Amino acid sequence: METNGNISQSQYVAITSGVGGASAATEKELIARLVSANPKVPTNTVLEFGDIDTFGAFFGTDSPEYAFAARYFGFISKSIRKPSKISVFRNTLQSVAPFIYPSQKVAALGQLKDITDGAFILSMGGLTYTVSGLDFSTVADYASVASIIQTAVRANTGGGELWTGATVAFNTKDSVISLVGGEVGDAIIVAPTAAETGTDITALLGWNVATDPIVSQGVSAQSVTELMAKNLNLSNNFGSFLFLEDLTTSQITEAAQYTHNQNVQFKYIQRVLPSNYIEVQQAVAGFTGVSLVFDLYEDNSYPHALSAAIWAAADYNAVNGAPGAEFQKDDAIAPSVFDDETYQKLTGLKINFIGRTQQAGQPISFYQPGYLQGAVEDEGVFMNEVWLKDKIVTAVLNTQLALEKWPTGEDGLTLFDTITESIRSLAKTNGVVSVGKTLTDTQKVYITQLTGDAKAWQQVQTQGDYMTRWIAPKQVNGTTVYVLYYRYIYAKGDQVRKIEGSDILI
Incomplete structure (x- = not known):
């Protein structure tokens, strides 16, 4: 019989240790996803690089991929931030051997x-x-x-x-x-x-x-839709995507249609040239989330790298951290527009470019006008919604994974309020949601009709947002499931693009 030991404490008290409430789902980074036909990029794989040196070591500093990434990583925002990462996916519009x-x-x-x-x-x-x-x-x-x-x-x-x-x-x-x-x-x-x-x-x-x-792996030629569906299925950790190689107008249109169908998940950036910008714009004008960027130079000055870098460098946790697209500078990229006639023509078509103006004889070049094709015209408003949607999705998913179950009663609604309250507050702090924005009569009527609450527009105007939520049963594949629905109305944070004044001398 043992006389030197002790009875295990677990016979009386058994405590299991673990980390509760840990986040399993991570938030999306608004980085660029570069689609490249470089023979070193494997199929069905997303590569991510955290700096230009690692990127250059992989692709070579004489590659077009590096030329793009050098402009992308070289951007420094007004908040003194730069993109922290870029991702790459293989272009399989042509068949690839293993x-x-x-x-x-x-x-x-x-x-x-x-x-x-x-x-x-x-x-x-x-x-x-x-x-x-x-x-x-x-x-x-x-x-x-x-x-x-x-x-x-x-x-x-x-x-x-x-x-x-x-x-x-x-x-x-x-x-x-x-x-x-x-x-x-x-x-x-x-x-x-x-x-x-x-x-x-x-x-x-x-x-x-x-x-x-x-x-x-070897892959047979895919359509743009098939390629992007695979791309998104493997990783949706990107805010904008673009093809490094030139596409036909038909392929560009397909990419724009795919982006539009994803309902504000990411932005599609497409470089256009003097020879095709009108044709391309006419083809994609009705698709939401498409950024056309004009490049005067056939040999590629990579102005579309700036369109991606602005959002990859954004800090949505900072006060007024949600950036606007226009007036963002990168002197490493050559300007493409120098005159009022071209300016008017491109802005009228909602095509972006790096344009040069001057003050006191000093040339100043910056990205402008920051427009998108489709229903959501402002590039900043669109990307802010990409951030906001992902923020809510991530919070909800982590809550589902952390709890034994999500209650269907009032407690379930209160739980949703709790996890979204901090997101709504942050959105007002960083400028995604505008507090005190004056609404038009049309907007007031629309909000009233949408909510059935005659005072809802007042809350949107004074507090910036208005949310309703409810839980109801729904038939899914013949089974009754309970769904939490919500409707979030907010005053979008707009950007002042022009100053007009009168100097009156008395």
Whole structure:
């Protein structure tokens, strides 16, 4: 019998520790989502970069991606803030072959020359094949190493063009050896593993899982809608998106239609040129959330980077932190408009640009006019609503995840009031909601009709907002579920765009 121990305290008191009320859902960042056809970007994957140096190391400082990101990360807001992140998604409007691209440099050539029986197992297009008998003892350079591997991969004639047309090549800039399938379209590829016999070379090439290579699946050409649906499904953590490569007017229209259908989730930015701005504007004029940005220069001055950076640098937790688009500066981007005639023409079409004016002989360039196509004209108002909607969605989701259940009675309504009260207060502090805004008679009548409350407009005018909420049953797939509905009416924070005055001398 034990005489030196003690009875466990848990026999009498058992306390389970855990973190309650922790946030599981994170808020959306209003960063840019760049859609790029760069061959290093994997399909079905969202890449995120937190600074221009990391971005440049991945894409190269001579790439068009870097040229865009340099303007984007280079923007400094009036609050002395800059974008903290950018994300990238693969452009699959054209079919893409599966590929493996190492994230580390290939091993020293001397190490490879010691190998006479190199081998690995490769799975591609649903077939698994052992590549073996790789002898690098007489190679003079990395190109020869790549050639030997390519010949061995192509030896799998039963794999069709995907295998027999595969390319293994040495990239001198990154010092890596990559593998690309010989046929574009849907095809799965897996990071190679060690063979049962022979010397495993996957780690030396940077191809095995442990070395974290880029492993990209083959994808058949997608429409803009299919591409964006996949993009959004993988991650909705962005405030605006744009395609780096040029699109046809038809593709631009499809992207605009997709954005419009998402009901103020993000902004679509499209660069337009002197040769196509009228055609494009006419095609997308009716779609909400589309920012057209005029660029005078065919070789791309990247003015649309500023359209994305303004919101990525915003601080919605600060007093008056909700930015306005117009009058934002970035002297690293060349202006495209210099005269009143072009100014009038573009602003009349709600097309944005970087325009140059002067004061006391000093040239001043800034983003203007900050308009969008579609029903919500003001770019700032639109992006503020993107922020506000996401803020409420995140708070509601975290509450659902934290509680055992959301009550259906008065307690459920009170709970909703509690979690939205701080959001409504913040929206008034940061300028998303305008307190004391004078309403027109038409707006007063509309609010009255919408709410059935003759005094609702007074609250919107004096306090900035008015909310009603109720819980009611609803049939969903043949099952009765209880739904909390709410209607939030608020006075949007507008931007003063012009000052007119009279100087009267007595």
